[in-house]
Amino acid sequence: MCGIVGYVGPQAAAPLLLETLQKLEYRGYDSSGICVIHQGAIQVAKARGRLRVLQELTRNGQSLPGSIGIGHTRWATHGEPSDVNSHPHLSQSGQVAVVHNGIVENYLELRDFLSEKGYTFASETDTEIAAQLIDHCYHGDPVQAVREAVSLLTGSFALGILFRDHPDQIIAVRKDSPLIVGLGKGENFIASDIPALLKHTRDILRLDEYELAVIRQDGVQVFDRYGDPVEKEVQHVDWDPGAAEKGGYAHFMLKEIMEQAEVLRDTLRPRIKDGAICLDLKHITPEDLRACDRIYIVACGSASHVGHVARYYIEKLTRVPVFVELASEFRYMDPPVTPHTLTIVISQSGETLDTLFALREAKARGSKVLSIVNVVGSSIANESQDVIYTWAGPEIAVATTKAYSAQVAICYLVALYMAQCRGTLPETRLQEDLAALSGLPELASRALQAQDHIQYLASLYFGCKDIFFIGRNVDWAIALEGSLKLKEISYIHSEAYAAGELKHGTISLVEPGTLVVALCTYGPLQEKMISNIREVKARGAIVLALAPEGTPLVEETADHVMYIPRANPLLNPSLAIIPLQLFAYYVALLKGCDIDKPRNLAKSVTVE
Ligand code: G6P
Numbered sequence: 001m002c003g004i005v006g007y008v009g010p011q012a013a014a015p016l017l018l019e020t021l022q023k024l025e026y027r028g029y030d031s032s033g034i035c036v037i038h039q040g041a042i043q044v045a046k047a048r049g050r051l052r053v054l055q056e057l058t059r060n061g062q063s064l065p066g067s068i069g070i071g072h073t074r075w076a077t078h079g080e081p082s083d084v085n086s087h088p089h090l091s092q093s094g095q096v097a098v099v100h101n102g103i104v105e106n107y108l109e110l111r112d113f114l115s116e117k118g119y120t121f122a123s124e125t126d127t128e129i130a131a132q133l134i135d136h137c138y139h140g141d142p143v144q145a146v147r148e149a150v151s152l153l154t155g156s157f158a159l160g161i162l163f164r165d166h167p168d169q170i171i172a173v174r175k176d177s178p179l180i181v182g183l184g185k186g187e188n189f190i191a192s193d194i195p196a197l198l199k200h201t202r203d204i205l206r207l208d209e210y211e212l213a214v215i216r217q218d219g220v221q222v223f224d225r226y227g228d229p230v231e232k233e234v235q236h237v238d239w240d241p242g243a244a245e246k247g248g249y250a251h252f253m254l255k256e257i258m259e260q261a262e263v264l265r266d267t268l269r270p271r272i273k274d275g276a277i278c279l280d281l282k283h284i285t286p287e288d289l290r291a292c293d294r295i296y297i298v299a300c301g302s303a304s305h306v307g308h309v310a311r312y313y314i315e316k317l318t319r320v321p322v323f324v325e326l327a328s329e330f331r332y333m334d335p336p337v338t339p340h341t342l343t344i345v346i347s348q349s350g351e352t353l354d355t356l357f358a359l360r361e362a363k364a365r366g367s368k369v370l371s372i373v374n375v376v377g378s379s380i381a382n383e384s385q386d387v388i389y390t391w392a393g394p395e396i397a398v399a400t401t402k403a404y405s406a407q408v409a410i411c412y413l414v415a416l417y418m419a420q421c422r423g424t425l426p427e428t429r430l431q432e433d434l435a436a437l438s439g440l441p442e443l444a445s446r447a448l449q450a451q452d453h454i455q456y457l458a459s460l461y462f463g464c465k466d467i468f469f470i471g472r473n474v475d476w477a478i479a480l481e482g483s484l485k486l487k488e489i490s491y492i493h494s495e496a497y498a499a500g501e502l503k504h505g506t507i508s509l510v511e512p513g514t515l516v517v518a519l520c521t522y523g524p525l526q527e528k529m530i531s532n533i534r535e536v537k538a539r540g541a542i543v544l545a546l547a548p549e550g551t552p553l554v555e556e557t558a559d560h561v562m563y564i565p566r567a568n569p570l571l572n573p574s575l576a577i578i579p580l581q582l583f584a585y586y587v588a589l590l591k592g593c594d595i596d597k598p599r600n601l602a603k604s605v606t607v608e
Pocket residue numbers: 300301302303304346347348349350351352355398399400601602603604605
């Protein structure tokens with residue numbers, strides 16, 4: 001949700017800002033802007049539309065000379081996408097320029113306050129208020145001005161700030177929205193996320209809540225909220241710089257789908273050693289897991305779909321009741337959390353605001369929080385008692401694929417670990433499951449080989465107006481994700497239903513030619529699925545089933561079948577999602593959609 005960057009060093013800032021912004025476009029892409037300080041003035045260029053519009057406008061940055069600057073790619077919150085609402089925003093004196101990720105919640109109140117002081121406003125944004133407020137607080141000391149202004153802001157913010165009179169420094173400060181400082185040799189950077197900086201440095205500092213950094217060419221100083229200097233630990237990121245490139249694929253999404261076998265290997269290998277589960281939990285003890293009497297799984301979007309799969313694993317293997325809640329609801333539902341509750345928080349980015357606040361809510365009520373996160377050192381990872389990282393590498397496509405799969409695999413492992421701690425699974429069965437899980441990367445790579453067949457199926461149905469996904473038990477959880485993948489990137493209306501629920505309403509929408517994707521991987525209820533398939537076919541639906549290889553009954557009943565390799569049934573969720581991701585991808589490709597950056601969406605949702 002908005003990406004910000006900044007650079008100070010010997011290079012021309014504008015081309016570098018544009019290049020780094022490109023890596024953050026997944027955070028928002030309705031408009032963009034950059035500004036630099038040159039010959040004593042702040043020069044701004046901004047434009048509605050994709051970054052390429054700004055690139056053309058500035059001749060790839062050539063029209064803005066200067067070696068210090070900040071930039072922004074926007075996902076509009078306050079004010080429609082337009083040139084004037086794009087960041088950076090300048091104070092009316094031209095002294096202060098600001099790029100912002102987050103929402104200043106008290107902006108109307110501050111606007112009134114500033115209006116009384118004679119400030120006028122060019123845009124409809126909350127960010128412009130922040131720029132003017134900093135200007136108002138400025139009496140020669142930029143750090144003091146930012147600190148004072150920030151103390152008056154409520155809401156969430158990561159800010160990159162330039163002062164015309166201090167052309168050698170960028171000031172960065174954050175609360176609830178992510179911000180990192182990149183440390184180069186004789187040059188330094190800021191960015192919302194790591195991929196922006198991989199080409200330039202892999203040494204970063206993560207700013208904590210209310211920390212303020214002064215970034216100059218020759219060094220970075222960080223201060224806490226009270227103005228005291230802080231010694232930050234430098235984090236070295238081992239992501240390969242190529243990981244944030246397309247590597248010959250047409251889209252990041254396809255690349256990330258095809259990377260899944262490797263990602264599962266990287267995620268599982270360090271956690272299963274000689275028949276033992278190594279989760280390396282530091283604060284959540286086996287005793288805590290034995291004492292826990294309920295689990296909340298809290299997440300947003302696809303991560304919440306992972307929660308439904310996790311519920312299936314945990315309840316099956318441990319008999320502990322699991323409640324899966326959307327983070328945006330959990331925060332406000334007065335959840336009956338007690339010190340015997342374990343809260344599991346799932347997030348790719350580790351920065352989703354609702355998820356972060358849900359985590360804080362659970363902690364405040366005495367629950368221990370275990371998070372499953374992809375981005376090392378992110379806010380959710382930092383604030384949890386324990387974190388298990390999914391080693392999926394940077395995920396750039398807005399629609400998650402490889403991070404989802406890594407999360408599912410980790411959830412299976414967490415369920416096995418809990419079962420081991422609670423003594424609910426015989427050792428022989430545990431060993432069987434661990435052996436099966438170790439074989440998952442190989443099975444995933446076999447599932448990926450169905451690519452051409454799935455592309456063919458997509459070519460038959462990309463013209464559909466509505467597509468329904470049905471499944472029972474854990475297949476319903478996968479149906480939710482398959483349907484979301486399809487609708488978010490192809491814009492085809494789609495819904496996922498528990499198959500037994502279909503006849504309580506939705507079947508009225510089935511008419512001759514409606515495509516129904518029927519998930520039939522859950523063995524115990526396969527016959528019931530066959531009945532559901534017959535019911536929709538009787539009303540003219542075309543059925544595309546998904547089943548393990550060698551399932552003749554499904555083959556006989558459905559119009560087409562997408563197969564996954566036959567495996568330990570607990571691996572089916574991990575395998576079943578692969579054809580559905582590929583199906584969504586190829587449908588969107590055939591429809592000519594902008595697959596990596598679907599309309600209205602952003603990958604990292606750092607506003608409520
Ligand atoms: C956005 C993304 C989804 C993601 C969700 C939660 O909507 O497009 O792919 O599942 O946010 O994000 P998180 O980073 O917390 O997993």
